[in-house]
Amino acid sequence: MDTYEGRVRESSSDKVNQDIDAQTLENIRQYGYNSTEEINERMEELARExxxxxxxxxxxxxxxxxxxxxxxxxxxxxxxxxxxxxxxxxxxxxxxxxxPLPILRKLGLRTRKEIHEERVALKALRGDFNRVLAITTPEGVLKVVRD
The missing domain is CATH 4.10.860 (DNA Excision Repair, Uvrb; Chain A)
Known part of the structure; x- marks a missing residue:
């Protein structure tokens, strides 16, 4: 991992990273199989996080x-x-x-990438990427991913 987010995870303790990952998985379990409306609400929360x-x-x-x-x-x-x-x-x-980083990570603050991973997982469970199967152009696929 050479990215900025990778350096943050590398400099965080294994326990903190595991706790953050466990919370992310719990969020996906909690919201990922709910109604589209509830997933949309969670997506809005993630956009403000x-x-x-x-x-x-x-x-x-x-x-x-x-x-x-x-x-x-x-x-x-x-x-x-x-x-x-x-x-x-x-x-x-x-x-x-x-x-200050270890304190903020212990408080559960995630990197941009960690928040993005939850968003993508919820989009996949919501069915957003099913539309990609019918699209044949790079522009169309990019539009689906950006939506």
């Missing part, structure tokens, strides 16, 4: 901005906060790991 990358980015930028503002208006020592937070974000971007 924040992935671990988004949470890290929002938290890091909020803390960095807070450090800059506090350093500017209160005490220059607050600039240290911005430096620490941005170094964590840089480390995460380069290595796929940073100190």
């Amino acid at each position: 924040w992935d671990v990358e988004r949470v890290l980015e929002v938290n890091a930028s909020t803390l960095a901005l807070s450090g800059v503002l506090l350093g500017t208006f209160k005490d220059k020592r607050w600039f240290i906060l911005s430096g620490v937070v941005t170094s964590f974000l840089l480390q995460h971007g380069l290595q796929g790991w940073c100190p």
